[in-house]
Amino acid sequence: MWFWGVRAAVGWLALIAVQVAWLFIDDGDRGPHVWALAVTVVLAVSHVTVMPWWRYRVHRWETTADAVYTQSGWLRQEWRIAPISRIQTVDSERGPLEQLFGLANVTVTTASAAGPLRVHGLDRSTAQRLVDELTESTQATTGDAT
Amino acid sequence: MSTARDVPETTGITEPPRATGLTEPPRSAGVTEPPDTPGDPAPAGGVATAGDRARPGDAVRWRRLSRRMLVIHPIQEVVRSAPALIGLLFAGSSQGGHGHIWSLVGLAVMLVVGTLRWFTTTYRVTPQYVQVRKGLIRRRVLTVPRDRIRTVDVTSHVMHRLLGLARVEVGTGRSDKKDGGALKLDALYAPEVDRLREELLHRRPAAATAPSPRRDAAAEPTTPRPTDQPDPLPVPGNEPGTEIELAALRPAWIRYGPFTMSGLVTAGVLAGFVSRIASEGNVDLLRIAPVRQVVDRVGHEALWLQVAGAVAALAVFVAVASTFGYVLAFWRFRLTRTSGGTLHVTRGLITTRATTLEERRLRGIEVSEPLLLRASGGARLIAVATGLRVGHGAQRGGSMLLPPAPREEAVTVATRVLGTSGPVTAELVPHGRAALRRRFTRALAVCGAVTAVLLGLWRWAGLPAWTWQAALLVTVAALPVAADRYRSLGHTIVAGHLVTRWGTLVRRRVALDREGIIGWNIRRSFFQRRAGLATLTATTAAGRQGYSVWDVDLGEALHIADRAIPGLLAPFLLRAGQPSDGMDPDPGTDPIVTSPGA
Known part of the structure; x- marks a missing residue:
């Protein structure tokens, strides 16, 4: 949750920094700039405070013997289900921010380009366990999964 | 899933023993070889049987493209590089230099490159693989396992047809759009192409892991029957060549040609081409006499007449071009x-x-x-x-x-x-009032917002008045579109197919085999949640990769998904519970239930 907050904050801070820089460089009429900056700050604060809570409440994932299920998003929510028998690859990845927080993402892809399932922000050991489990159960099934 | 691999030649997994005895006739080799084409060198295939035993397929001779491509390749290269060559000619001459000489040099280089393509490209069909070797400086071996071949596409352009050739493209099921998924052979003799297609699609090895080249060799490819007489029934078995005409x-049907609008692309391309020629060649279009006459005459008419005339001319042109396109293509x-x-x-x-x-x-x-x-x-x-x-x-x-x-x-x-x-004729279940409301609110909200912004800009920022008037017109026009979009929506499950229909500019009705569905995405935006709707997407490895049932009631969406693939959703559904949060994971039965986050 903090991770999402920080990630959003970093993005917003970059935008605000650009606007501040512009404010100082541009010598002309500063009124619109100040207004835009104020709007940005308000949006940023509300986004950074609301979004992580919301996401945290929405995000869920689950695996059974037959299927993987994820639930993600906040304003636009998405539930995804894929049968284990149709799984093509299981990846786990960690970006720099994730490493800072000791987290990992797991991506489960199927033969369809439309439906990769992503589990965001698992702690590292859980992610490893999930990857191992899925790899094992995927190996047990046969067929070319299309 | 990678089906077509680029193998550097040094590690080529099925590098043929090229220099070994090339004396045996091909009869003993693993795979039925099509008889040599007239232009090919003497039948020098079939390599030592030792290699045959070690790895079936190693023994198969590499074949070349048709020798007639020695004519086509250089022409293709020259045509492809024509803009550069012409540019070279112009650039050179304008500075009083040796432009024509340089362009001749370029032409010669292109001719040589084109010729070399024939010498550097070879292919072969083994019991397990289809392989193509190509490239002069960067040698590549493309290998496609035969059990992954899904389509064979044969094209022949004008030059190919004049010389009796055809280009073969072997398609594998690569879903990603990266280049190199397909294996191309440009080009072969037409009879050889037919044989190759039969071989690739109708006489696949029984199992890729345990090929039986002997049996393959025993079964000579049957010559295709005359295709003019469609058989009443499909003959069971492996006999190729019997065809039933479906359409x-x-x-x-050519009367539908004008309605395909494919001519619009032609018109666009033509317009782009003319404007580019005009600007690069410094040609003033108005100086060409017929053009000036037309412009002069039209220039005196009223504005609305000019617009109407232009639209009519464009429409006629597009209709004619579309019809031509239809005839050419089909x-x-x-x-x-x-x-x-x-x-x-x-x-x-x-x-x-x-x-x-x-x-x-x-x-x-x-x-x-x-x-x-x-x-x-x-x-x-x-x-x-x-x-x-x-x-x-x-x-x-x-x-x-x-x-x-x-x-x-x-x-x-x-x-x-x-x-x-069933899948194409069955009545579809409409999506209900909420979906209808959503169509209208979306149409009106977007168009209305644009109109309001333009109105504001006109009032305070001096934008011309016609902008918001046009936006208002669009808003009004959006209403019937919204109604039609709603009418298009529909879904059902019939005869083992999930059927969904949507769209107004292009209305599509897709019947997707239940077997082909490899997962579900249920998407709900903020407003969809408030309206109790969801967009259910059946993901698949085919076609567009995912087909959606738009704006359907959530309970209905889950019902469809559950009916289409029984059991998949069952662990996640709470049947007795409210349908709106029926997919909350049930902690009692699951091996893992964890929440994300730190």
């Missing part, structure tokens, strides 16, 4: 089913094109009706199959099963292809 172009269109379990499409007036598609890769069918075509009672059919690209224009992607034709014909053909009429 053939009737000249009356002349002698035939859709046949061969007894080997493939669908075969041939078409084309000047450039002929033949696509062969394995029926077991077919996951469904799409009836698509672009607006104008729908208004004139026409429809076209597109195959939903793994390994066939869509989105590059269905005509080019080769997935067209029926060109624009009368709707009843499309339904008949779809019925024949699917073997059941």
Whole structure:
């Protein structure tokens, strides 16, 4: 949750920094700039405070013997289900921010380009366990999964 | 999943023993070799049997492309580099230099490069793989396992046809759009192409892991029967060549040509070409006499007449060009089913094109009706199959099963292809009042917001008044569109197919085989949640990769998903609970239930 907050904050801070820089460089009429900056700050604060809570409440994932299920998003929510028998690859990845927080993402892809399932922000050991489990159960099934 | 691999030649997994004895005739080799083509060197295939035993396939001789390509390749290269060569000529001459000499040098280089392509490209078909070796400086070996071959696409352009050649493209089921998924052979003799296609699609090895080259060799390829007499019944078994005609172009269908709008692209390309020539060559179009006369005469008319005239001229041009395009692309269109379990499409007036598609890769069918075509009672059919690209224009992607034709014909053909009429004729379940409301609110909200912004800009920022007036017109026009969009929405499950329909500019009705569905996405935006709606997407490896049932009631969405693939959703559904949060994970039965986050 903090991770999402920080990630959003970093993005917003970059935008605000650009606007501040512009404010100082541009010598002309500063009124619109100040207004835009104020709007940005308000949006940023509300986004950074609301979004992580919301996401945290929405995000869920689950695996059974037959299927993987994820639930993600906040304003636009998405539930995804894929049968284990149709799984093509299981990846786990960690970006720099994730490493800072000791987290990992797991991506489960199927033969369809439309439906990769992503589990965001698992702690590292859980992610490893999930990857191992899925790899094992995927190996047990046969067929070319299309 | 990677089916086509680039193997550097040093590690080429099936590098042939090239220098070994080339004396044996090919009879003893593992695979039936088509008889040598007239232009090829003497039959020098078939390598030592020791290699045959070690790895079936190593023994197969590398074949070359048709020798006649020595003529075509250089011409192709020159045509491809013509803009550069012409540029070189102009650039050189304008500075008083030796432009013509340099362009001649460039021409010579291109001719040599084109010729070399024939010498550097070889291919072979082993019991397990199809391989192509190519490249002069960067040698590459493309290997496609034969059990992954899904389509064989044969094209021949004008020059190819004059010389009796055809280009072969072997399609694998690569879903990603990266280049290199397909294996191309440009080009072979037409009879050899037919043989190759039969071999690749109808006589596949029994199992890729345990090939039996002896048996392959024993079964000589049967010569295809005359295709003019369609057999009443598919002959069971492995005999290739028996074909049943599912559809053939009737000249009356050309009346749908003007409604395909493909001519719009032609018009755009032509306009771009003319403007580019004019600007690069510093040609003032007004100085050309006929153009000036027309412009002068039209210039005196009223503005609305000018606009109307331009629109009418464009419409006529597009209609004519579309009709020409239709005839060019679909002349002698035939859709046949061969007894080997493939669908075969041939078409084309000047450039002929033949696509062969394995029926077991077919996951469904799409009836698509672009607006104008729908208004004139026409429809076209597109195959939903793994390994066939869509989105590059269905005509080019080769997935067209029926060109624009009368709707009843499309339904008949779809019925024949699917073997059941339900998916294309069954009544669809409408999506209810909430979906209807959503269509209207979306249309009005977007257009209304744009109108309001433009109105504000006109009032305070001096934007011309016609902008918001035009936006208002669009808003009004959006209402019937919204109503039509709602009318298009529908879904059902019938005869083992999930059927969904949507769209107004292009109304598509997709019947997707339940077997082809490999997952579900249920998407709900903020406003959809408030309206109790959801968009259910069935993901698949075929066609567009995902087909959506738009704006359906959430409970209904879950119901569809559960009916289409029974059991998959069951662990996540709370049947007794409220449908709106029925998919909350049930902690009691699951091996893992964890919440994300730190």
